[in-house]
Each structure stands twice: as C-alpha cells, then as structure tokens.
Amino acid sequence: MSTVKIGLVQMTCDERVEINIEKAKAKVREAAAQGANIVCLQELYHAQYFAQTVSLDHYQLAIPHDHEAIVEMQELARELGVVLIVPFYEWAAKGVYFNSAAVFDEAGNHLGTTRKNHIPDGPQYHEKYYFTPGDTGYPVYDTKFGKIGIGICWDEWFPEVARILTLKGADILFYPSAIGSEPDHPELSTRTAWTKAISAHGIHNGVFVAAVNRVGQEKDMNFYGGSFISNPMGEIILSLDEQEGILVQSINLKEIEFARNLLQFLRDRRTDTYGPILEKSLVPVTTRNL
Template sequence: MSKVNIGLIQMTCDERIEVNIEKSIAKVREAAAQGAQIVCLQELYHSQYFAQTVSVDNYQLAIPHDHRAITSMQELAKELGIVLIVPFYEWAAKGVYFNSAAVFDETGKHLGTTRKNHIPDGPQYHEKYYFTPGNTGYPVYHTKFGKIGIGICWDEWFPEVARILTLKGADILFYPSAIGSEPDHPELSTKAAWTKAISSHGIHNGVFVAAVNRVGQEQEMSFYGGSFVSNPMGDILQSMDEQEGILVQDVNLEEIEFARNLLQFLRDRRTDTYGPILEKC
C-alpha cells in the first residue's frame, strides 16, 4: 500500500478520565469517517498533564492495560478497521509507571507498547518524578497501512530516535506530545522551534512525520497545539492552530524512495566515526 491516510486528534483534556475517553472515542470515529487509517491520540490522552507539580497522589492516574481507557480503544480499532496509537500513563507494577503508547491494529490486535525513553525534568515538566525511563527500546510496528515508529514527546527532539526508527524500517514517525508554555519564560513560545526540529527528522531520514499535541489551559500551563504532518522533504502538508480539531492527511509512501535517492544521507553515513556520540561529554 503506497497511499495512507493519517489522522491526528488534537484536543483539550478534562480532569475526569471518563470524559476524556468518551471525547476521544467520538473524535476517532470522526477521523475514521473522514478516511483516516492510522490514528494517533496525544500524549497521556486520558488525563490532564499532571506533571506540572510533584504529588504522590498523581500516581493514582497510572492505569494498567485492562483499564477501559485502553480496552475501549482496542475495541474501537477493531470496529473501525484502523490502526490506533493510544498514549497513556502505564501502571506496570507497584511503584513502576511508564509514559507509554499502545498500538492496536485493524483487527484489534495489540501489536505492542512503546515506552518513553527520554524523561525531561524542569519547571512544570516534573516527569522524572512520575515516569520510569522506557525499557522497550525503539520498536517499529508493521501494520496493514505501513511501518510506523513512535517517539513520545521529549523523545521527538532527539535525532538519534528518528534515525534508529528509520533504520529499523519505519515509514512514518508518530510523535504524541504535551508541550506548551515555559514558566521561566512566559514571553516565549517554542512552537516554531518544535515544528522545525520535528519536521527536520523527515529530511534527515526520508520519512513522513506526524506530530500531535494537546491544546488548552490546564492549571498553570497553556498547550499550543500545532499538530502537523510533514513529508520526507520536511514540507508541512497540513497543520493545526490552537483549537481543538482533527487533522486527516493522505500521504504517498512512494515519496520516501524519491527523497532518499535525492539526499543520500543513509548511504553516506560513517558509522565507524560515530563513537563519540556514545559518550556523555
């Protein structure tokens, strides 16, 4: 299959998990009705962004795979015949919680779960308190509609993640995100830098990129949306503003071969010279 329809769900989140589940189900249905074949929800879709503060009570937001926030999406993927990427706060064991994304195929089969590898820590992004660093590596999922890889939020800023997923065969890189205001610099928006940095992975690797972010005010933070799909030359095919909505974009995977034949980054790699990249400094 060379042509694929990508769907991104950009929305505000409520404090109540059930509200977010029902809202997401409705929006996934809408995206599928518009032709979306691979749909991605935003990071930690079932809750508000709780990492703004440090509180042991927020550990209660972690959920296992058999929680309705996950099982309802698995059933939905099967019903609609789509691939569905479901980012959530994963309860793995007592005291062990991950920032994860489960992947379900068009039959409802659980293809696997990607766990966020790079965990940030800073003002209102206190993720090291909540998330254990991922232990799933960088899986690539072979789906009916294409080979996909996932980097969760902070992962998306690291070129190494995009390159590894590309080398493992991914055609489309999905980046579910929760990014917005910077409390130390309220006058600053990172939206332009975010868009440039993430879309540039498409150029470096000859892949499509699909980044989805949340919107709205949650406690002290404002999330700027800006979800987009870009092509292997880094062109933004479609993007969203700071409003809730659904982005559905068709892509032609044949463009990947054209881009890689034009810009031979994969051919000209010098892996024998890259030892220093494994050093901390």
C-alpha cells in the same frame, strides 16, 4: 499499499478521565469517517498534564492495560478498522510507572507498547518524578498501512531516535506530545522550534512525520496545539492551530524512495566514525568562565 491516510486527534483534556475517553472516541470516529487508516492520540490522552506539580496523589492516574481507557480504544480500532496509537500513563507494577503508547492494528490486535525513553525534568515538567525511563527500546510496528515508529514527546527532540526508527524500517514517525508554555519564560513560545526540529527528522531520514499535541489551558499551563504532518522533504503538508480538532491527510509512501534517492544521507553515513556520540561529553574539564 502506497497511499495512506493519517489521522491526528488534538484535544483539550478534562480532570475527569471518563470525559477524555468519550471525547477521544468521538474524534477517532470522526477521523475514521474521513478515511483515516492510522489514528494517533496525544501524549497521556486520558488525563490532564499532571506533571506540572509533584504529588503522590497523581500516581493514582497510572492505569494498567485492562483499564477502560485502553480496552475501549482497542475495541474501537477493531470496530473502525484503523490502526490506533493510544498514549497513556502506564501502571506496570507497584511503584513502576511509564509514559507509554499502546498500538492496536485494524483487527484490534495489540501490536505492542512503546515506553518513553527520554524523561525531562524542569519547571512544570516534573516527569522524572512520575515516569520510569522506557525499557522497550525503539520498536517499529509493521501494519497493514505501513511501518510506523513512535517517539513520545521529549523523545521527538532527539535525532538519534528518529534515525534508529528509520534504520529499523519505519515509514512514518509518530510523535504524541504534551508541550506548551514555559513558566520560567512566559514570553516565549517553543512552537516554531518544536515544529522545525521534528519536521527536520523527515529530511534527515526520508520519512513522513506526524506530530500531535494537546491544546488548551490546564491549571497553570497552556498547550499550543500545532499538530502537523510533514513529508520526507520536511515540508508541512497540513497543520492545526490552537484549537481542538482532527487532522486527516493522505500521504504517498512512494515519496520516501524519491527523497532518499535525492538526498543520500543513509547511503553516506560513516558509522565507523560515530563512536564519540556514545559519550556524554567530549569537552575537556576546564575552569568555567562566569
């Protein structure tokens, strides 16, 4: 099918997991009622953003696949006949936790789980303490409504991720996120840079982009929302501001071929010249000028 409806759920999160589950379920139902075929929740949907601080206690928020936060979403996908992307803090083994997103098809089948590859660390984003770097690579899921790829939050900033997912056949790139205030720079909002960087992946690769962020105040951080869908020319089709809500937008996958025929980035790639990109740095070691 060429016409697909995407649904994004942008919501505030409570300290109580059960509240977040019920709120997310209600919003998925709302999106499905508006015709959404693929619905994506925000990063770590079942909990507040606990990585603001370092605490052993927060490891208790990690959940296995048979937790109600996952099982009830799987059942909901089957009931509503939608593909559902469910980002969560995954308990994989004792002491091994991932920042993950499970994917369920319209029949409730578990198509797989993407684990976040790029793990940031900075003031109030202490993710390296909580998350093991992903080991699933960059899977693409072939669904009834198109081929989809997922990059989780920090992954979304890396052009390499978008290119790999595109080369593996993704039509739509989903980016579940949790991004907001910068404690070292309270006067700064990264929202404009976030939107531009991610929507640009659509231009470079000729794909649709769907980015969903959380919103609202959680302890010392404020999340700015701004969830959006952009087309293969990088144009923002629809977006949300700093409020809870759902975003449902119809897209036509035929636009992908038009964009790629117009801007032949994939044709003109020079893979034989890209070896240096695998190096951490190509700059010679010199005395740092302070």
